[in-house]
Amino acid sequence: MAFVLPERDIAALETRVQHALRTAGHAELPVLGFGEVTLVLRLDTAQGSFACKRLPVFPSYDSFRRHESLVEEYVQRLEKAGVRVAATRLWHTRLPSGRVVGYCVQEALDGDRLCSRLLRTESGAWAGDFYTRFLALVEGAVTPKVGLDAQASNWMDLDGELVYLDVTTPLLRDTRGRERLDVRLFFTSLPWILRDVVRLSRTRAIFDKFYEPRGVVLDFLGNLHKERVAHLVPDFLARSEGRFLPPVTSEEVAACYREDARMWEVLQALKRADRFWHRRIRRRTYPFLLPPRVHR
Ligand SMILES: Nc1ncnc2c1ncn2[C@@H]1O[C@H](COP(=O)(O)OP(=O)(O)O)[C@@H](O)[C@H]1O
Ligand SMILES: [Mg+2]
Missing domain, CATH: 1.10.510 (Transferase(Phosphotransferase); domain 1)
Incomplete structure (x- = not known):
């Protein structure tokens, strides 16, 4: 977990995502890659470029925290078994409703x-x-x-x-x-x-x-x-x-x-x-x- 989260840049990205969801304007979002179910967004900052994977909205902070520790445990267990995992950190923000938006953030690799x-x-x-x-x-x-x-x-x-x-x-x-x-x-x-x-x-x-x-x-x-x-x-x-x-x-x-x-x-x-x-x-x-x- 070797990098510092670019907090403010991710918050700004999330604002853009919310706007894109409201207006169906995904085309303007910077896409780094995609899997079967998600879009991975690219975030360029003064501290480097990041891959940001938006998670489903969590019903509460506790539920976000549980997911965060599960991701951490998963990374640790894979690494212990010899699999190197891209450095990963979770970012979150609370919505007015009390629900929590989370991102899985990694350095953007080549x-x-x-x-x-x-x-x-x-x-x-x-x-x-x-x-x-x-x-x-x-x-x-x-x-x-x-x-x-x-x-x-x-x-x-x-x-x-x-x-x-x-x-x-x-x-x-x-x-x-x-x-x-x-x-x-x-x-x-x-x-x-x-x-x-x-x-x-x-x-x-x-x-x-x-x-x-x-x-x-x-x-x-x-x-x-x-x-x-x-x-x-x-x-x-x-x-x-x-x-x-x-x-x-x-x-x-x-x-x-x-x-x-x-x-x-x-x-x-x-x-x-x-x-x-x-x-x-x-x-x-x-x-x-x-x-x-x-x-x-
Ligand atoms: N850290 C990263 N750096 C660069 N590209 C990435 C990174 N993480 C994911 N990607 C790109 O996004 C795609 C989907 O990411 P992945 O984490 O596998 O999500 P999914 O669960 O949707 O499959 C990858 O196949 C790759 O092209
Ligand atoms: Mg994948």
């Missing part, structure tokens, strides 16, 4: 070093070496209590070391195998029609794969289809030989990707519908920044 990009631009030899290092990290870190969403867009390769970025939703489970994350809060970005369905029946199934190395690797490999580097799959599978039981096959990878793509497509479509409903029908502010449409 986007050219994002592994999903390097898999496209570097040689097959680099990719093979990356995969070997990646596999060792996953096998060393993932347990039934510590999960990892290890897709290529969550890693940077900096000075020969893989650095993990995606800690906004800590994947930690308690001894009874329940998510310690306030899943309900993070699902508030889902359209209301889906919330109960997802919460009640699917949570465990959706998250299970992140808590065992085989599932994490399968998900990573499936995602190579989305990143348009599926040609790397056979080499990576050869390098995984003997590591997993039952062995991972390319058919399984493709099936995993199709299933995942379908789920995210449905979710994205429903979110857009929900946003339309908020803005056009109810004439209210839709409270989330959605990433642009991803071509699958």
Whole structure:
């Protein structure tokens, strides 16, 4: 946690975000990158550039604090298991209603070093070496209590070391195998029609794969289809030989990707519908920044 939060600059960014949400003017926000569910904003300040990830609005300060300590614990446990994590700090501000807006803030790292990009631009030899290092990290870190969403867009390769970025939703489970994350809060970005369905029946199934190395690797490999580097799959599978039981096959990878793509497509479509409903029908502010449409 090696940097000083640029408090006033983040506050100014949040003011712009609130304005953008009210006016649906996202186009003016400086976007650094995006994941499946969030936009990552870029903040340039006199103290350097930062990546700012806006969290769902917390109902209270206590609930924000719980999330903050969960993120801190997650980072510590990953680092203890040998995974270097981008220095991360949480920022918050109280709304007049008593609710709390939070951001996960990191130093902006060099986007050219994002592994999903390097898999496209570097040689097959680099990719093979990356995969070997990646596999060792996953096998060393993932347990039934510590999960990892290890897709290529969550890693940077900096000075020969893989650095993990995606800690906004800590994947930690308690001894009874329940998510310690306030899943309900993070699902508030889902359209209301889906919330109960997802919460009640699917949570465990959706998250299970992140808590065992085989599932994490399968998900990573499936995602190579989305990143348009599926040609790397056979080499990576050869390098995984003997590591997993039952062995991972390319058919399984493709099936995993199709299933995942379908789920995210449905979710994205429903979110857009929900946003339309908020803005056009109810004439209210839709409270989330959605990433642009991803071509699958
Ligand atoms: N610290 C950072 N520096 C530079 N770019 C970043 C940083 N963190 C995230 N990004 C960019 O934003 C994208 C999404 O960030 P991530 O933390 O993985 O959020 P999500 O949970 O939405 O996947 C990354 O794939 C990357 O392109
Ligand atoms: Mg991500």
